[in-house]
Amino acid sequence: MTLPIANIEVLYPLMFACAWGLLVLTVEMFSLSRRFVGIGWLSALGLAAVAGISLSGQGAGEVFAGAVALDAFSVYFYVLLSVLAIFAVFLSMDYVPLAGIIHGEFYPLILFAVAGLLVMVSATDLIVMFLGLETMSMAVYVLAGIRKDELRSNEAALKYFLLGAFASALLLYGIALIYAITGSTVLGSVANAIASTDYLAADSLVLMLGVGMLLAGFAFKIAAVPFHLWTPDVYEGAPTTVSAFMATAVKAGAFAALLRIVLVALAPVMPDLSWLMWVLAASTMTMGNFVALRQTNVKRMLAYSSIAHTGYLLVGVTAATAEAGAAVLYYLAAYGVMNIGAFGVLAALTRRRHALQEISDFAGLGQNRPVLALVMSICMLSLMGMPPLAGFVGKFYLFTAALEAGYTVLVVIAVLNSVVSAAYYLGVLRAMYFQSADAEEYSPRPYLNFAVTAAAAVTVALGLAPSPVMGAASRAFSSIILGP
C-alpha cells in the first residue's frame, strides 16, 4: 500500500524525527533507572539519523501543494539543527542528573522541538511555518520550566510562554491579514500576488499591516530590539542546556524562516523595507552589547550577547544579496557551535543542583580546570570576533557582503559594536586567568567535557577551514532564491 501523497519522501526526515521522539518517550517509560544515559544516546542517534536521511538526497522537491520543500536550504538547516541538538543532548546527559531534572520527557521534548524546527525551516507556506513554530515553542516552553520546583525555572517558562503566545497571536493575525489580501499563504503565491496586483490604498494598508505583524512575530523569536526583553530572563531561568538549545538551534530555525519570508514572500516589498531592517540591526546590536557590559551573571550576559549577534545577523538580512544570505547561514553555524561551547562550560560548572553563573564563579578556572578554561576562552574570543576563529570569519563574510551591498555606515556601526563587546567577553577571560580561587571537587562529567571540547574544536576548524560550510551555505541560499 502506498500513501496517496506525491513526493512523500520529502517528509521522511520530519516523520522520522517525530517517530523517534515517540520511540524515545516509550523506551524511557520502561527504563528502570532515572539516570539512564542510554536515552541520551538513543536521542543523539535519532538526530544523527535525521541528518543522515536529509543528506542522503532522497526526495528533493515539494509536497502538499508547495507547502513544504526539501531544497538545499532545508537540508542545510536540517543538518545544522540536528548537529546543534546532538550537542545539546550530549551536554544534557551529564547536566540533567546534576541539575536534578527527574523528568523522562526531557529528551523526547528536545526531539519534538527539533521536529517543529524542521517543519519551520522547510515550510514554504506561512501556516505550515506557524505550525512548526508552535510545535517547537510548545516543547521549549515545557523544557524551560522543566525544573518544576525551581522558582526561576517556573518564571522563565511563564515569561517565555506568555510572550511567545502573544507574539504567535500577532504573527497569526498578520498571516490572516496577508491571506485576506492575497488569498494565499504559500510564500511564492503571496509574492506573486503582492508583485502583480495594483492594490487600492486601503488594501495595501491592510497588507502592510499584516507584513508588519508577521515581521514582529519573527523579530520576537530571533530576539530583535524591541522584542528582545524575554531573552535574558528566559535564558537565565531555564536549565542551562535548554538555554543553549534555545540560543542556538531555535535562533537558527527562526532565522531560516525569516529568510524565507523576507526573501521570498516579501521580496517585492523588501526594497521599501530595507531601511527598517537597517534600524532593527543597528539598534539590536547596540542594545545587546551595551547592556551585556553591565551583566555580572554569565548566562544573562550570554543572552544579551545573543541579542547582539541577532543584530549582526540582521546586517546580512538587510543586505539581502546572495553573498549576504550565505554569510547569514554560515554565521548561524559558527554562532551555534561557539555558543554551545560557552553555555556548555556554564553547565559543566554546575554543582549539585546549584548552577554557577556569576562571572566571579569563573575565578581561577585557568588554573583549576585548564581545559574548560581554554574552551571558554576559544568561545569568548570567537564570539568577540578574534581571527582566525569561526566568529571572525563569519563577521568577515557578513560585513564584506553588506559593504558590497552599499551599507557602509551599518558595517562601521557593527565593527564599533564588536569593539564594545570585547570588554565583556574579556571579563570572563580575566576572571579565569587573572583571579584565583580554590579548586572545587567535581564529579566526572565525560559527556559534557566531550561536547564542549568538540564545540571548541569545531569553532577553530570552522574558522581555519570555512570553505566547505560556506560552500554548502551558498548552495543552500541560492536554492531559495532561484528555486521554484
Add this chain to the structure above:
Amino acid sequence: MVTPNHYLALSAVLFAIGSIGVVVRRNLVIIFMSVELMLNAANLAFVAVAYGRGLMSGQSIVFFVMTVAAAEAAVGLAVILAMFRNRQTVNADDIALLRW
C-alpha cells in the same frame, strides 16, 4: 446585509480587545485568555476571507489553529499551575525574580 467585511471588522475588534486585555489585566490566567481571544480573532478572519473569496484553505487553517490553541492552553495552564504551586499567586506583578 452582513458581508465578510463585517466579520473582518469584528475580528479586528476582538483582536484589539484581546491585546488590550493582555496589557491591562494582572491575572495570568486572564492574560492568557486574552491571548486565546486574539487567536480566535485570527480564526474568524480566516473563515471570513475564505467565505468571501470562495476559498477552502482558510476554513482548513482554522482547524489547525484550533488545535494549536488547545495545545497552548494545556501547556500554558500547566506552566501557570506550576508557578502557582510554588508561589501561591497568579498576579503578574508578583513575578520579577529575573530582571535587568
Add this chain to the structure above:
Amino acid sequence: MTMHTPAPQEAALVVDYLRYIPLAPLVGVLIHLILGQRAGRAVTNIVACSVVYVSFMLALNAFWSIYTGTPGTVLSDHVYSWISAGEVSVDFSLKVDALSALMCMIVTGVGFLIHVYSTGYMWHDPDYARFFAYLNLFTAAMLLLVLADNLILMFVGWEGVGLCSYLLIGFWYTDMAKASAGKKAFLVNRIGDAAFLIGAFMLFWGLASAGHPGLSFANINANVDALPHALVVGAALLLFVGATGKSAQIPLFVWLPDAMAGPTPVSALIHAATMVTAGIYMVARLNGLYMAAPEAMNVVAVIGATTALMAATIGVAQTDIKKVLAYSTVSQLGYMFLALGVGAFGAAVFHVMTHAFFKALLFLGAGSVIHGLHEEQDIRKMGGLRSKMPHTYWTFAVATLAIAGVPGLSGFFSKDEILAATFDHGNYGLWAMGVMAAGLTAFYMTRLTVLTFFGEFRGGAQAESRIHESPGSMVLPLAVLAVLAAIGGYVGVPHVLGGHNQIGAFLAPVVGHHEFQISAATEYALMAVSVGVAFAGIFFAWRLYRRGPEGDKVLSDWLTGGYEGMAGAYFLDDVYDALVVRPIRRTSEWLWRVFDVEVVDGLANGIASAVTNIGGVWRRWATGNVQHYLLTVLIGVAALVLAVTVRS
C-alpha cells in the same frame, strides 16, 4: 625634494618551509598546554627556547636566500585558500621579501635572546609553563603578522599579538591594577583594530569594485591607482589609526606605560622590540598605498614627530625605571613614524632594527636591576649599582649611548638617517622637533643611567646587602644585545661617511629607494647638530644627576656654602637648571599629568564609562515584569506596523 623610486616587479620563488616559521612556536604552545607544570622547569625552558631557535634558523635560511638572490627575490609559501567570498579569496599564504626577512630575523633573533633571558628571570615563578605558553604564542602570532602576504592574514597575527600582550600584562594577577592595565591595553588596541578592520574593508570593497579583487599586499600596492583618491586616503588613515593603537602613538599611546605591569622580559620583547613596531611594519608593507596618499603621509609624519617630542618630554620626569623606558619607546616609535611620513621607509625599518637591539637591551638591563634589587623599580631608591652589577652596568651604558645617538653606535646611524630624510623632505619644523626630542632622549637616558648606576645606593643598608648580579642566562643575552646595539648600525652607514647604506639597498626592492637631494655639506651640518644636541643632553643630565635624584638639592647646598670650592661649577648648574632643566621638567610633569593622564586617558575612560552608563540605563528596561514586556512588544508592533505602512 626626495626622489622616490618605486619598487620593481618581484620574482617569486615557491618554497614550502615558511609555514614552519610560525608553526614551530605554536607547537611549543601546544606542548606547554598539554604538559603544563608536569614537564618540569628544565624541559619547559628547553622547549620554549628551542622552538624559537628553530624559527630563527628557518628565518635565517630565508634571509640568506633573499640576501644572496637577485634583488627583488621573494619567497612565497601558499598553504591553502582560507576564506573565499565570491570572486575574492583570502589565502593562507606567507611571503618573505627583504622587509619581512629582516623583521623575521629581528623577531626570532631578539625573541630567542629574550626567551633565554626569561628562563633566568622567571626561575622563581611558579607559573612558568603558562608564561612560556603565552610567550611562544606571541612569537607565533608576531611571525604570522610579519609573514602574512595579505591584510586579513596579517590581522590574524595583529589580533593575536594583542591578545598575548593582554595575557602577559596581566600575568601576575595577584595585583588587580595589573590585570586592569591589561584590559586597558587590550581595549585601546581594539579601538585601533576596529579602524584597521574598517580600513581593510574599504580596500576590499574598493579593489573589488575596481576589478582587482583581493587584499594581498602586492595587489593593494600595485592597483592603488585604480582606486578613488578619497578612498585611498581614507583607508590609509584608518589603517594608520590601527597602527597608532598597536604602536602607541598619539592618541592611543596611553596603554603602553601601563603595560609595564607585565614581567620585564615581556616589556622587552613585546612592548619594545617587536609588537609595537607592527604598525611601522604595516605602513612600510603598504608603502605603495601610502605613497599614493600624501595627505595621510603628512598626518603620519606630524603624529610621529609630535609623539616623539611629547613622549621624550614626559620621560624626563618619570621615576619608575620601566616607565622611563616605556615613554622612551613611545618616543622612538614616533621617530619611526616620522620617517614613514616623509617617505623614508628604509630609514624607519633601519630604526626598527637598531631600536630592537638597544631597547630590548635597556629593558633586559632594567629587568636585571629589578631582579637584583628584589622588585624595586623606583630609580630614586637606586644608585651606585655600577660596582655591584658590573655586567648589567656595562651593557646598559652601551645601550644608553646608542639610544642617545653617540656617533659610532647603532642609534646614531638610524636616527641620523631619519632626521636627514625629514630635512631633505623639506619639513624643517618636524626636523626641529626631532632634534629636540633627540636632545631630550639623551638627557633622560643619561639621567636614568646616572641615577641607577652612579653615586651612592639610596635604598637602605638592608636592601644593599641583598643586591646581586643576575645569573648567566640573563647576562649572556645582555652581552649579545650589547654587541648588536654597538655595531648594528654599520649596516646602514650613509654615503657621506663613506659607507654604502647596505640596509637601504637591501630593502630598496620592497620599499623603494630614497636618494637625498641635499648636499653632503648640509648632511654633515645636520649630523653635527644632532650629535651636538645629544652631547648637550648627556652633559646636562650628568651635571645635574651625578649626585642624586634632586637637581634642586645642588642649589641649596651651594647657598649654604657647603661646597665653596666648586661654587663656579655649581653656579653654572644653577643656570642650566633655571633656564633649561626646570622648564623641561615642568612641561614634562604637565604633559604627563594633564595631557596623558587627564586628557587622553580621561577621554578613553570617559567613553568607556559613558558606554557602561548607557548600558546601565538601558538595562533597566528589562524590569522583570512580564506585562511590561508584553506592553513593549505591543508598542513595538505598533511602531513596526506604522513604519511599514508609512514608508510604502
